Amino acid sequence: MTAAAAAVGLSHSPLIGKNDPSPKVLAAVESAVGQARSFVRDFDPELVVLYAPDHYNGFFYKEMPPFCLATGAHAVGDFGSSAGPLSVDTDAARALARSVLDQGIDLTVSARMTVDHGFVQPLEVLFDGIDRVPVVPVFVNGVATPLGPVSRIRALGRALGLAAAELDRRVLFLGSGGLSHDPPVPVLDGAPPRVADALIDGHPPTPEQRARGEERVVQAGRDYAAGTSRMIPINPAWDNQVLDTLASGRLAEVDAWSTEWMGAEGGGSAHEVRTWIAAFASLSATGDYRMTSLFYEPVPEWIAGFAVATAQQETSR
Template structure:
């Protein structure tokens, strides 16, 4: 097996509340580089780690992570809706491999996913049905959250199991770095909101539109400075990228849930997807980061990053 990894931030505000043209140019250049990297690697399988934003996973059953043998996208924020091209044979092999490595794993035979999964497939491959994929949900929002060491263990187990497939495998982590968007919280929520977070009643088109409009307005308020959201933290974001680049992933085991939230905001735990992806790559041996881009983008309420890496050839 040959392995590579890409970390790519997502935001529902892309194209709806954009930064200045010079920032967009830098982002576009970084994404173009990642797209070329993926094209050159030519993956036979993509293991996609991504969070959910209360579109597919709810408090009625909220696993820390879940691997799908089938997945369908809801099409939120204008993202593509429909079935992902899930490689169910590889997915089932990974499930067996992870369980054999003593990592408890929730599975889904029909996962519902949102823009967190869809955006990287659209950006890097042109759609949700262009490449065989195994979707892996990583909870980065719904408390309580487990230790980061378990995410690293999951990524390692999936990476080791993927090595047995004898394929070119791309491990793709989708998530913002520091960001604190207006995500609902179960504790203290009014009964109507709490019921929606627990039961997961599908919103009507009108309800979805109103919710998306609130997020867009929050991005505008954030960029204008009139908000109580935790600021983007470039220092923390680059500390994360430094550790990923060094390959010293065990350093993440000391990162506590509360500290991460204080440093990076309520949705900073989406970086768990990056940690899982790079842990999967590291399971094949030493790797080298091939490109690294970072920009704090208030308009997208995100510390936005793009990184690529591949295994270091043995000598």
């Protein structure tokens, strides 16, 4: 593969390996992931720009940016994911940040970003670890309201795509997030004082508190799969609308997607698709692209519309 840029969209879930679907569904997911791994191996990226959300492990209401680029990052190791430093390419991150700011995007920069499974899972799945490939992590807020317009996420992705083209390296844009899903993520509005303080100030949980919180999420997945949960159902129709929009390259259409519509159609965490929008906007900035593989499956056990997609440049502009 000779393209200078490629993209992968990959859903994540903290319930993978803890509350799995039937062997048939699991085999289909593993086959799609295997295709993505082969795609990435063939492309052989020299840099990964990783767009991912946070689940109140690194970003809190004390300061909640709509998006933030890291020049250094450390993973907390939630839900059994890897803990420790990511192999951030600091020089590349700084160069990308400067270019994006010069393009008029109000980018926040973190020299010591804390990340969770949303960043870690795709690196583990595609590269077998968080330290195997140079990476520039980019946080994209997908849960903490108020959320800004989707048009700004597309603009961010485009700006980073143009900036990455200046590096003259093979760059993989990787979007990490579920499609429609409504997991039990805490909400600040109406939260009791203890929960509100944690969401605002970000007090690190004790190991016991983290274990109890993670077990609640696992149980929520079991209840959801059993049909005894009040969480918003997975919406395959909406998921496929999102995927069709990305596959067709009609990215400008997302500018008309309201935050209210996305939440009503896809659930409280549907805004994680902003990571996919950013990744494909980055790829589109460097030339027309085509999807080379696309997999989708609603997986109640993981509380997620689960998708895997790969794309590559078709022509240069």
